[in-house]
Amino acid sequence: MVLVLMLSVGALLAREGEKGVSLSDADIARRFEERQQSVIASSIAALDPADPTKGGHYDVAACLQRGEKREAALARLTKILAVKADGNMFWMFPMVTLMMAGDQGLDAPSRARIAELWRTYWPSRGDTENHWVLYYSSLYLAAQTYPGAGPEKWFNGKSSAENMAEARSYLEHWMEVTTSFGQGEYDSPNYIEEYATGLALLSGWAQDAAFRQRAHLLLDYIFYDYAVETLDGYYGGAHSRVYPRQIVAPGLTPSLALGWLLFGFGERQPNGTVQILALSGYTPPPILERIARDRAQPYVERELKRTRWRLRNAGPESFVIGDKRTIPVYKYSYVDQDFILGSTQGGLLQPIQQQTWNLLWRTDRPAAQAANTFFGVQPYSSPLEGTMFFGGDWDTITNLIARSKADYDTPDKLPSGSPFEQVYQHGPALIALYDIPPGTRFPLVTMFFSRDLTHTEEDASGWIFAQGGPAYIAYRPFAAGEWKPNDWTGLLAHGAGGFISTDFAKWGTGHRCYVSPALKNGYVVQVAPARAFASYEAFKTAVRALPLTFTTAAQPEATFTSLDGTVIHARYGATPTVNGQAVDFANWPLFESPFGHATRGSQQLEIAHGAERLFLDFIHNARQESAVPAQP
Amino acid sequence: MSSRLSRFLVLALVAGIAAAPAAPVSRFYAAVSMTKAQKNSSTPLDSGLYLRQADGQWTNFGPRILGVTSLATSPVNPASLLLASADGVVRTTDGGKTWRKTTGWEVADVRAIVFDHANPAHAYAATAWGPLRSTDGGASWQLAQQGLARLYCQTILTDPASGGHVLLGTEDGVYASHDGAVTWARTAFPAVSVLRLAQSAADPKLLLAGTQGRGAWLSRDGGQSWTAADPGSATANLYAAAISPHTATQLAVGGWGIGVRVSADGGRTWADRTAGLPAKNVFVLAFDPDVKGRLWASTFEEGTYYSDDLGRTWRDGGLYGAYAFDLVFLPPAP
Numbered sequence: 001m002v003l004v005l006m007l008s009v010g011a012l013l014a015r016e017g018e019k020g021v022s023l024s025d026a027d028i029a030r031r032f033e034e035r036q037q038s039v040i041a042s043s044i045a046a047l048d049p050a051d052p053t054k055g056g057h058y059d060v061a062a063c064l065q066r067g068e069k070r071e072a073a074l075a076r077l078t079k080i081l082a083v084k085a086d087g088n089m090f091w092m093f094p095m096v097t098l099m100m101a102g103d104q105g106l107d108a109p110s111r112a113r114i115a116e117l118w119r120t121y122w123p124s125r126g127d128t129e130n131h132w133v134l135y136y137s138s139l140y141l142a143a144q145t146y147p148g149a150g151p152e153k154w155f156n157g158k159s160s161a162e163n164m165a166e167a168r169s170y171l172e173h174w175m176e177v178t179t180s181f182g183q184g185e186y187d188s189p190n191y192i193e194e195y196a197t198g199l200a201l202l203s204g205w206a207q208d209a210a211f212r213q214r215a216h217l218l219l220d221y222i223f224y225d226y227a228v229e230t231l232d233g234y235y236g237g238a239h240s241r242v243y244p245r246q247i248v249a250p251g252l253t254p255s256l257a258l259g260w261l262l263f264g265f266g267e268r269q270p271n272g273t274v275q276i277l278a279l280s281g282y283t284p285p286p287i288l289e290r291i292a293r294d295r296a297q298p299y300v301e302r303e304l305k306r307t308r309w310r311l312r313n314a315g316p317e318s319f320v321i322g323d324k325r326t327i328p329v330y331k332y333s334y335v336d337q338d339f340i341l342g343s344t345q346g347g348l349l350q351p352i353q354q355q356t357w358n359l360l361w362r363t364d365r366p367a368a369q370a371a372n373t374f375f376g377v378q379p380y381s382s383p384l385e386g387t388m389f390f391g392g393d394w395d396t397i398t399n400l401i402a403r404s405k406a407d408y409d410t411p412d413k414l415p416s417g418s419p420f421e422q423v424y425q426h427g428p429a430l431i432a433l434y435d436i437p438p439g440t441r442f443p444l445v446t447m448f449f450s451r452d453l454t455h456t457e458e459d460a461s462g463w464i465f466a467q468g469g470p471a472y473i474a475y476r477p478f479a480a481g482e483w484k485p486n487d488w489t490g491l492l493a494h495g496a497g498g499f500i501s502t503d504f505a506k507w508g509t510g511h512r513c514y515v516s517p518a519l520k521n522g523y524v525v526q527v528a529p530a531r532a533f534a535s536y537e538a539f540k541t542a543v544r545a546l547p548l549t550f551t552t553a554a555q556p557e558a559t560f561t562s563l564d565g566t567v568i569h570a571r572y573g574a575t576p577t578v579n580g581q582a583v584d585f586a587n588w589p590l591f592e593s594p595f596g597h598a599t600r601g602s603q604q605l606e607i608a609h610g611a612e613r614l615f616l617d618f619i620h621n622a623r624q625e626s627a628v629p630a631q632p
Numbered sequence: 633m634s635s636r637l638s639r640f641l642v643l644a645l646v647a648g649i650a651a652a653p654a655a656p657v658s659r660f661y662a663a664v665s666m667t668k669a670q671k672n673s674s675t676p677l678d679s680g681l682y683l684r685q686a687d688g689q690w691t692n693f694g695p696r697i698l699g700v701t702s703l704a705t706s707p708v709n710p711a712s713l714l715l716a717s718a719d720g721v722v723r724t725t726d727g728g729k730t731w732r733k734t735t736g737w738e739v740a741d742v743r744a745i746v747f748d749h750a751n752p753a754h755a756y757a758a759t760a761w762g763p764l765r766s767t768d769g770g771a772s773w774q775l776a777q778q779g780l781a782r783l784y785c786q787t788i789l790t791d792p793a794s795g796g797h798v799l800l801g802t803e804d805g806v807y808a809s810h811d812g813a814v815t816w817a818r819t820a821f822p823a824v825s826v827l828r829l830a831q832s833a834a835d836p837k838l839l840l841a842g843t844q845g846r847g848a849w850l851s852r853d854g855g856q857s858w859t860a861a862d863p864g865s866a867t868a869n870l871y872a873a874a875i876s877p878h879t880a881t882q883l884a885v886g887g888w889g890i891g892v893r894v895s896a897d898g899g900r901t902w903a904d905r906t907a908g909l910p911a912k913n914v915f916v917l918a919f920d921p922d923v924k925g926r927l928w929a930s931t932f933e934e935g936t937y938y939s940d941d942l943g944r945t946w947r948d949g950g951l952y953g954a955y956a957f958d959l960v961f962l963p964p965a966p
Contacts, residue, residue, distance in 0.1 A: 088675065088698065124675075124698035125719050125740070136737065155695070156722075157732025170737035311741075311760045312784035312803045312825070323762060323777065391699070391718065391741035391760035393827075394844055394869055395888035395913070396932060396955065400667065404674035 021264070023293065028286040035261050038268070039278035044068050052076045057094035058275035064098075064105030065279060074107055081113045085121035089131050092123050092138035093197055094272075099145055100205040101279040115153070118142055122155040127390065129185045129308065130194035133174060137198035137215075140167035141205055168211060171202070173322075175218055179603040179618045181321055182305035182590060185350070186329065187225060189235035189253035190243055193273035195222055196258060200273070204280030210621055216282070217616050217623060223262060223284055224607050224616075226255060227292035228301050228595050229333050229340060233259025233266045234372070236360040237333040237342025240305070241353035244407045247375075247414045248450070248486070249507040250360060251367030263289045266367050285625070290609045291595045295337035300427070301593040304600055305329035307349045313388040330588050334428045338362045338470035338529045341428050345585075346421040348380075351389035352405050354417035357430060359527055361468040363452065371450035371511065374468055376523065378418035378434055379442040381409045385417070411442040412488055424576040424583070428528060429562035431570040434521040435555070445521045447475065448486070451510035455536060461544045464514070467536060474526040474543040478550050478558070479518030486511035520552035522572075524560050658922050658961040660684040661693065663700045663716070668933040668953030681715065682951065690950050695722060695731050701957040704745045706769055708752045710963050714770040716742035721757060723770045727965055735773050739764060743786035744958075748812070751795035756813050758785040763800055765813040779816035780807060787829045791854060792836050799839070799855045801826030806841060808855055821858050822846055827870060833877035833921075840883055840899075842870030848885045850899045862902040865890050872917040878924045882942065886914030892929050894943050905943025910934040918959040930956035 022028075043062035047055040049072035057080060063073035077098070085091055099106075099114060106114075125135045143149075143163040151157045158166070185191050199222070202215035229237040235255040246253040257271035262284050268274075306326040310318055314325040329349050333342035343357035358375035365372070386397030398409050407413040420436040436443050449456060449466065453473075456466040466473045488501075488508060501508075526543055533539040542563060550558035557571040570576040576583050590598035591605060598605040603618040615624040661683055665676040680700045682690040694700075699718025706712035711727040720735035721742055735742075741760035747769075748754035757764040757773070762783035765776040777783055780802065787801035796812035805821040806829070825844040832838035839851040840861065847868055848861040860866060865885060872886035881898040884905075891906025892914055906912055913932040920926035920938070927943060930936040933953055937946040 122695045122697055124679075124717075126698075127718065127740070132737075151732060152730070156719075157730060166736050173737075312782065314782075323775065323783065391743070393871065393915070395871075400670075403667075403670050404672060406672070 021293065023286075023290050025286045028289050029283065031264055032262075032283060032289075035264065035268075036278045036283075039261065039274055040066065043275055043278075047072050047076060049075075052079055056080075056272075057098050058101075058272055058279065061098045061101035061279055062275070064102030067105060070105050073102075073105065074110060077102075077106075077110050078113075081110065081117070085117050085123075088124040089126050089135040089138070091121070092142070093134050093201065093276075096138040096141045096201060097276050097279065100141055100201065101276075103145075115146065118146075119153055119155060129174070129183065130191045130198075132170065133198040134194055136167040136170045137202050139163050140171065141201055143167065144205075144207055172214070175214060175618060176603060177321060178218070179221065179598075179605070180590075180601045181326075182303065182329065183222075184240070184306055184308040184326065186240045186303075186305035187229065187235065187237060187331070188239050188241040189250065189255035190246060190353075191241055192222065192226060192235070192258060193254035193271065197273045197276050200277045200280040200282050203282055214618065214621050217618060217621070219282060220285055220288070220607075220614070220623075221605055221616055223258075223288055224291070224596060224605065225303070225591075226258070227263070227288045228591075228593060229335065229342065230255075230259060230263075230265070230292050231295070231335075231340050231360060231362055233263065234360055235259075236335065236340025236358075237301070238331055238344040238357055239353075239355040240308075240329075240350050242355050242415050243353060244414050245502070245504075245507065247355060247358075247373070248448075248511065249368070249371055250373055251365075251370040252507065256367055259292075263292045265292070269367070285607075285614055287607055287609050287612055287614050287625075290612075291607070294595075294609065295335065297594075298334065298336045298428075299594050301331075301333040301335055301342075301595075302589055302591075303331040303333075304588050304590045305331055305344075308351065308389050310388050311391060313384055328585070328588070330585055332425045334425070334527075335593075336428065336471075336529055338531070339428075339468070339527060341425065341430065341525070341527050343423045343425040343430055346418065346423040346432070348385050348388065348417045348419050350417055351385055352401060352408055353415040355415050356417060356421060357423050357425065357432070359468065359471065359473065359525070361471040363469050365452065369506070371452045371507065372469060373450055374448065374453065374466070374473060375414075376432055376445065376447045376525075377414055377416050378421045378436065378445055379411050379413045379416050380418040380420070381413070381416070381441060385419075407488075411444060412486070413442075414446075414448060414486075422570070422572055424568065424570045426566055426568050426578050427562060427564055429524065429526045429560065429566070429568060431524050431558045431560055431568055431576070432522055433556040433558065433570055433572040434519070435572045436519040436521070438519060440519075443517060443519055445479075445481070445516045445518070445523075447477070447481075447514040447523070449512050449514060457540075459540065459544070463540070463543055465536075465540050465543070467530065470530045472528045472530050472533065472536065472539040474524075474528075474540070475514075476524045476526075476548065477514065477516060478522040478552050478556070479516045479520070481514045481516030481518075484513050484515050486513055518552065520554075520556050522550060522552060522556045522558055524548060524550075524558060526560075526562060528563055657686075657964060658920075659963070659965060660920075661703050661958075661960045661962065662690065662930070662936065662951055662954065662956050663702050663958040663960065664951060664954035664956045665699070666953050667955040676955070677953075682954075684950075688950065694724070694728055697722065699741065701742065702744050703958070703960045703962070704747050704755065705962045706752055707747055707749045709769075710965055712769060713962075714745050714747070714755060714757075716745040716757060718742070721745065721764070721770060721773060734766075734771055735764070738775070739773065744788045746788055746790050748790045748795055748798070749792040750790070750797075751812070754796070754812055756788050756790065756798055758788040758800060760784055760786065763788065763813055763816075767812070776809075776813040776816075778814065779809075780804075781818075784825075787826060789829045789831050789839070797854070799829055801829045801841065806855060806858070819855050819858070821849065828873045830873040830875050832875040832880040834880040838875060838880055838898075840873045840875055840885065842873040842885055842887065844869050848873065848893075850883075861885075861899045862893060862895070864902050864904070865893055871915045872929070874917040874919050874927070876919045876925070876927075877921050878919070882919070882925070884917045884919075884927055884929075884943070886917045886929060888913050888932075890914075892917065892927075892943050894927070896942060903943075905939070908939075908944075908946035909937055916956045916959045918961065921961050928959050930954070930959060 259265035784803040791797035870887035876882035
């Protein structure tokens with residue numbers, strides 16, 4: 001019945017998308033399957049029967065799943081399994097992918113070796129939300145493989161039944177919190193792949209149909225979260241976590257690799273999660289591609305997220321979910337066909353790698369070279385932040401964070417939250433204010449000007465204008481700064497990790513920053529589509545005429561009338577107003593835009609495209625698809 | 633017979649003949665992460681327990697788990713051990729042959745763990761997410777949060793003379809429980825993060841606390857009242873605190889940038905005893921129960937040292953590169 005309804009909905013809504021892309025259900029499904037099959041075919045091709053040192057876990061899994069090159073796959077697997085287990089939860093999910101996807105093709109020695117590894121190697125659980133999702137999704141499926149196995153069969157001395165129960169309990173708790181209050185590691189163009197991995201494994205291979213369904217629903221949920229803030233696969237808006245390489249080069253993020261598989265954006269990029277998704281059999285609901293491609297009208301996307309759990313120094317604004325403290329994260333994105341400007345309210349929302357706001361514009365440059373981003377940051381590091389989110393010690397936490405996130409404790413850092421930063425956005429305009437105490441480790445406000453910007457001009461009016469592809473940008477600093485190259489020389493010399501610095505010369509050079517040392521600081525950013533103006537000059541003229549008052553005295557404060565006539569007022573430490581009305585943070589929705597709606601605490605999400613609806617209901621573990629709005 | 637083996641046998645025979653029946657020697661463990669060599673990685677090279685052998689070498693003991701911070705043994709069964717780790721509490725009841733995680737997903741970042749010597753079935757743990765209690769020797773655990781303003785805690789003690797009397801060092805000062813951690817009440821301690829609590833084996837009412845930014849505090853009444861102890865470390869982050877099990881007037885504190893400070897008069901006067909250590913960043917101090925007057929100090933990544941003259945001179949005790957969280961002496965194995 002549901003299938004018939006889906007087909008009729010698809011037929012009703014079939015239409016031509018951008019660039020002649022058909023968005024009918026049938027064509028979306030066909031194209032997805034083609035991409036999926038090409039991934040699997042490439043995985044199989046990666047295994048060389050003449051060389052058992054080539055190919056990874058997923059390539060072996062693909063061969064075993066499809067019954068191709070079985071001998072070569074088993075030979076390669078023997079070598080993989082001979083390597084000393086290492087990597088904790090990052091060891092688990094490749095192993096489980098092999099066990100699940102490759103189950104039909106494993107031989108007895110491989111099965112025995114895998115069982116032995118689960119008995120002898122203790123993979124630690126890690127300390128982030130994505131670690132735990134990977135750990136428990138993998139543990140659940142591994143335990144499922146050995147029904148009835150006793151404690152002696154497991155590294156942690158728990159039976160298969162106990163491990164499954166613990167894993168499921170955590171995962172269901174996480175799903176409930178996520179669909180009620182948002183993710184803690186929200187909207188990360190890097191870490192979306194970790195969540196997709198864990199959920200794809202569960203939705204593909206959990207034997208319990210209800211649990212499999214729940215995982216599938218959450219995959220849809222997370223991919224909706226991405227689809228509604230993407231521009232050609234690039235993940236727009238504010239991010240909980242983004243690595244320094246990808247903050248400069250958004251085309252290198254795993255989200256773009258996923259965007260190719262899910263929606264056909266861009267070119268295929270090598271990516272393990274894409275391989276796992278392809279093997280899992282997951283197919284995204286077609287409404288998601290229709291949303292991801294529909295940028296006919298600009299829209300505002302509001303979302304509620306939460307910070308990572310604050311275990312101490314939680315602050316008076318924190319609240320409790322279960323027995324964990326957090327504070328709300330208010331996300332706001334303005335999505336135009338040519339750009340996305342997105343932000344959060346600022347403050348310490350993540351321990352590392354936070355991007356409080358950014359502008360992303362549509363680009364035709366190859367993804368590996370594109371630097372289609374503009375953003376500001378107050379580079380901040382402190383033990384206060386580290387101990388807020390990690391269980392480490394005050395005097396070593398910063399040092400230990402920087403062992404893997406080499407940029408964390410440098411003034412050149414580009415991803416960072418700051419307790420001295422407050423941002424408010426309305427439409428394609430935002431105000432950022434800073435009140436940095438004297439003695440702060442990096443008393444700077446940095447604006448990143450990528451090499452992809454053109455026509456950058458310092459105007460006599462005080463505005464700095466620039467063009468990012470089809471987007472015009474106006475930036476008005478409240479305090480003077482100076483231009484500096486985006487210089488990571490010192491950072492790289494001190495051993496920034498390969499993941500951070502690989503190919504730095506290709507993506508990291510040619511950018512510059514406008515850096516202001518003023519402690520009382522702020523700026524306004526106004527963005528507009530180039531198509532809305534007769535010329536760049538016309539845009540500049542219009543911006544120059546906009547009313548703007550600001551002060552950086554005791555309390556930084558600004559009042560700005562944006563291009564659409566909206567009066568935005570922000571004062572550091574106070575609730576901002578729009579046209580004289582205080583912003584209602586208390587009723588900020590979990591999701592709200594023309595494409596979806598969810599209320600705080602609901603565990604339900606209604607996804608919409610035109611008259612089409614997809615209702616994800618985590619209370620009843622159900623999905624409803626219809627051509628008309630679902631009943632409330 | 634190889635020459636190495638024959639030499640060993642000769643030595644063993646000589647030792648057996650010459651040595652008088654020795655008092656049982658404690659098992660000496662270090663809970664460490666090997667962070668010195670951690671480069672471009674979010675995880676240390678190794679993490680877990682190290683057991684000190686008779687020849688002074690340290691060898692791995694128990695499962696390799698991230699964030700192993702401490703160890704406790706049952707007062708009635710030395711083969712029963714509880715391991716505190718980032719993954720939760722891990723228990724052995726056969727002296728370390730097999731291990732079992734006895735906590736669920738709700739428990740993480742266990743920073744300290746103790747048995748209740750006056751009520752050996754009870755055990756307690758301090759975690760970054762709140763304290764835990766067990767009434768079955770650590771086989772199962774319950775959250776124990778009632779009465780706490782903030783949940784973060786990283787140090788915990790019991791009163792060996794009074795079952796169910798527990799002291800907890802939290803983000804918000806020292807809390808006390810008199811009902812086996814079912815409920816907690818604030819003690820007269822500053823609202824400051826407590827990093828280490830130490831107790832005198834000779835006088836259990838004598839307590840020493842190291843704090844974050846507020847130095848050392850002493851209690852002589854089992855934690856009901858506290859006084860600032862050492863003006864010389866009054867603003868330091870003190871991660872280490874120890875009281876001699878033989879001589880209750882011998883105290884030591886250590887911390888970041890301040891090295892080791894000792895008192896030989898019950899806390900009235902203090903002296904800097906850092907000279908001879910390779911670094912001033914000290915995370916653990918412990919008096920050796922088997923060697924009267926021996927004080928152990930573990931520095932951040934620069935090794936662990938011991939002194940037989942209350943810190944006037946130091947000798948290399950190994951564990952170079954380690955970030956030690958605890959040094960634990962347990963009764964001899966059965």
